[in-house]
Amino acid sequence: MNKEVLKKSLNNWLQGASMGIVVGLIPGAILGTLTAPFLGKGGIMALIAGAIVAYQFCVPFMVGYFTALQFKLNGIESAVLAGAAFLGSGALKFVDKGWTIKGTGDLINTMLTVAIALVLIKLYNNRWKSLNIVVLPLFGGVLPGLLGLLCLPAVSGFTALLGSLIKHLTTVQPLIMAVLISIIFSLIIVTPLSSVAIAYAVSISGLAAGAANLGIVATVFTLVCGSYMVNPKGITFSLFFAGPKLLMANYLQNLIMTVPLVINAAVVGVFAYLFNIQGTTQSAGFGITGLAGPLNAYTFMSGSSLINWLILLLVFVVVPLVVSIFTHSLLTKVGLYKAEIYQYQRADK
Structure with a gap:
């Protein structure tokens, strides 16, 4: 072979x-x-x-x-x-x-x-x-x-051990692990690997699951910001439903995209830690698709419903959107990459 x-x-x-x-x-x-x-x-x-x-x-x-x-x-x-x-x-x-x-x-x-x-x-x-x-x-x-x-x-023994290790590290080093998990899942989602499969394989939950969801959200907004000026609006809009894998080929052919993805995911990972955004194994890996991430995070929150929804709006929409716009504008302006790397290419062409 x-x-x-x-x-x-x-x-x-x-x-x-x-x-x-x-x-x-x-x-x-x-x-x-x-x-x-x-x-x-x-x-x-x-x-x-x-x-x-x-x-x-x-x-x-x-x-x-x-x-x-x-x-x-x-x-x-x-x-x-x-x-x-x-x-x-x-x-x-x-x-x-x-x-x-x-x-x-x-x-x-x-x-x-x-x-x-x-x-x-x-x-x-x-x-x-x-x-x-x-x-x-x-x-x-x-x-x-x-x-x-x-x-x-x-x-099963290996995956259980890996899951226990992640759970332990999110307890002793929650900020570092939230950032790392956010970055890892932000990159997994634009590869052939399944973020859902990885989440289930290592049984992540709690803060780890919340950070994983936010990492995927960071990738969605990164691709949306990149796609907006070079693709039909339908392609850009569909990223919220079809998910980042829609531009998987673009990423694999232009690995320079890793730079904005890592920066944006690291920032939202910090916010996951600051607001203790949590999730479940079932929701981790879906990000904002079907509102799986925000809805599951809400069930772990206490206090005022209005304040909780404002927090979720901040960490799942405002922060990743603002950071993505800033990094895309900055990195294209300094010439690290051109916006055309986000141009969607149909597989049947």
Whole structure:
């Protein structure tokens, strides 16, 4: 396998996982906070709340499905890949003579299982087409799923350790960690990596989740300020909904964008610390999309509702917007980069 093929395969794998995770988790990120109080209370709202929670259980399947689309697998290959992803996620456990589903499982292990399944499916390569319906579920589904389960304890142990380390550092060095996490997530969101997957993988919460959301918001406003003068207004406006990944190709081809992204994310990270902006694992990674970040942060705040909303308006809109306008104006004026690096290029051109 040459370097270009490997690079394309890696990108397809990351893109598939990213799409599956976002599609599976965004309903909960947008509506989960609003509907959570109705869970278990009966009535139509309880049914809606339950459906939103249950939808998240489909994430491993979706990771497998979208990855299959990226690799252009056929129907049965796609099905067994999705099945392997669910099995390897570890979400399904046998407890007390019954089966239980625990959230989305371990998403890093899900991605690892998908990679194993892809290799096995490609190795099989439809050698005996008449036996595909027998061979593929076993060789491309159950076997990689089993291998994924064998890897699960080590992978889960590592992610739990990483999550504990982040939680510890946000306690002993909250300002430094808020700034670092804000910067990290501001950059992750413009790469093929999934900010949602990373948030779930390390189970960040509290101040870390709030800083992660603000880092993504900083990136959104950075791209909006850059895009405003060089793109149709529809492209700029869609950044608030489609997210920064809309200009991912621009970033990967113009890494100088890292400078304003880091500066802006560092500033909002400080504000996350100053106002103790918090969040949940479910909301971290979405930023301002669907108001997931602000709504979740609000639930952790006490005191006057008016003051709290003004604080959220300040840290989620005013500060990142003002800082982004300032850095973009300054850096283009000194000639560090030209505004054209933000010009959106359609993939079909």
